[in-house]
Amino acid sequence: MTRTVSAWVSAGDEVLGSVGPFPVDIPWWSEAAPVVDRLEKLLGVPVLVLRLLDVDGGEGGRDGHVTYHVEALGRPTPGMVEQRAVDPDLFGGDEILRSPWARADGLRELFGWAEETLASAGRPVTGPVEQRRTWNLAGLFRLPTARGPVWLKATPRFAADEAAAIGAFARVDTGLVPVLLGFGERRILMEHIPGVDCWQPSAETIGAAMERFVAAQAALADQGPACLGDGFSPSARAVGPDQPGSGDGPTSAGARAEGSSASGVPDRRAPDLVTAVHALLDGPAARELTGQELIAARELTRRWEPLAECGLPDTLVHGDFHPGNWRSDGGPPVVVDFADAHWGHPVLDGLRAHHFLPEPSRTAAARAWADAWKARVPASDPARALVLAEPLAQLTYAVRYQEFLDGIEPSERVYHEGDPVDAIRAALRSARNPGPHLAAAGAPTGTA
Known part of the structure; x- marks a missing residue:
């Protein structure tokens, strides 16, 4: 299949009508750029995709x-x-959970x-802002400057404090992460990272990513949550309607925005x-799972006790450490997208x-992840x-997916419906049939 698009077009408070469908x-x-490109050619004016209405x-x-x-515009x-004629229910009114x-x-x-x-910061914008992606988890925009592009990212109230x-x-490890040019409440400005996203990484890229990230996590584990400063939050869930915050001026990576009320980096x-x-x-899950499934899932939570016995320290976890969030121009990858970051067990990043x-x-x-941790914590069993x-x-992902559903407006729930139960x-499937690649890395099979 492909994506076809229709658009309801507004200008200020006026709904002008519709355009489409077109492929x-x-x-x-979430990829807004091709929609913007097609509509600007059709309408002859700049446009911005605000949100998804229906699928x-x-x-x-x-x-x-x-x-x-x-x-x-x-x-x-x-x-x-x-x-x-406009269906009054189509736009959903002034929905309190709508992203800024x-x-x-x-x-x-x-x-x-x-x-x-x-x-x-001495880096003025030299042209129109380019919209690249928009959905309930982020808005991503490219800003041209005389010294190269800058990326603007906005995140929802339930996202981690990426700046922290x-x-x-x-x-x-300065080169491990993007250079921040500024940040405010639920928003960051990042220097462009040369290269490509590592969706098809080589063995060398995989090894470099695991080794470098584990080295940084081990160093942060030694510091404890204090490494996050005011960005650490003991609350595992953020609540309350999303409101756009006032911005802060340019600052170095790691500084905290005075007066910021972002959700912080949660303790998980x-x-x-x-x-x-x-x-x-x-x-929520009780309505969709069988009684036997619920019992089995509750029983799985007992695994956190023997997991602690493996001897790995809690640290700052990326939370979505997959190759699409690594970027490389041939050297060790730079890691991006820390919206799911939290303080917890690093094995989640080893598995993602x-x-x-x-x-x-x-x-x-x-094997690369296990070897990297074994070298730094010899008494551990990664x-x-x-x-x-x-x-x-998977249970951790289920909790996170439910947070998405709890925090977004109804028309956007289509992105995540069914994800917690899935x-x-x-x-439950992985408990019955552990991944053979994990056993091949040296782990015992059939562990309960």
């Missing part, structure tokens, strides 16, 4: 027919927008902050995760890449930790 060449719903067909965040709300070419970057006024405020911040996480890693050590998993099993790698690469990734934690990682069932 675009990238199937992912017919497709799955997994791709394909099907997608309808967006689009803001025109001028009056479109006459006759290019079809004037139609899904509102025209929120985007104006965000771009204004970014331009002012870069100008104060990036800053902590930067203090132990074993006690908090066990509590969160049981709350999910007693709440496996779901995105071809079978032959999985054993090498597991290989055993991988097998013990394979189901626990992850719980994946945990």
Whole structure:
């Protein structure tokens, strides 16, 4: 399948009508750039994709027919927008969970902050902001400057404080993470990283990513949560409506924005995760899982006890450490996207890449991660930790997916519907049948 698109076009408070359907060449719903490009050619004015309104067909965040709300930054070419009656329920009213970057006024405020911040840093914006991606988990924009592009990222209230996480890693390995040019509440400005995303990494890239990241995590483990400064949050869940915060001026990576009320980097050590998993099993998941599945999932939480016996320290965890979040121009990868960062067990990062790698690469990734930790904590058993934690990682994802669903407006829930239960069932499957690549990395099989 491919993605086809329709758009309801507004200009300020006026809904002008609709455009489409038309095909675009990238199937992912969150990829706004091809939609913007096609609409600007059709309408003859700059536009911004605000948010997804509806999806017919497709799955997994791709394909099907997608309808967006689009803001025109001028009056479109006459006759290019079809004037139609507007369903009052289509736009969802003033939805309290709507992301700031899904509102025209929120985007104006965000771009204004970014331009002012870069100008104060001696890096003024030299052209129009380019919208690259928008969805409930982030808005991503490219800002041209005379010294190269800068990336603006906005995140929701339930995202980790990326500036705090990036800053902590930067203090132990500057080149491991993006250079921050400024940040504010739930927003960061990043220097462009040369190269490509590592969706098909070589064995050398996998080894370099595991070795370098583990080295940084081991150094941060020695410092404890204090390495995050005011960015550490003892709360594992963020609550409350998302509101755009005031921006802060340019600052070095790791500095804290005075007066910031971002959600922080949550504490997700074993006690908090066990509590969160049981709350999910007693709440939303209970309606979709069988009684036997619920019992088995609760039993899996006992694995956190023997996992602790593997001797690995709690540290700053990326939370989504897959190759698409590594970027390289041939050297050791730079790691991006810390929106799921937390303080917890590092095995989650050791396992995450496996779901995105071809079978032959999985054993090498597991072995590289285990060897890196064994070299730094000789008394530990990271290989055993991988097998013990394979189901626990899925339970952790289930908790995170439910947080997404709890924190986003109804029209965007299509991105994540069913994900918590799917992850719980994946945990049960992996407990019954551990990944063979983990056993090949030196871990025992059949561990309960």
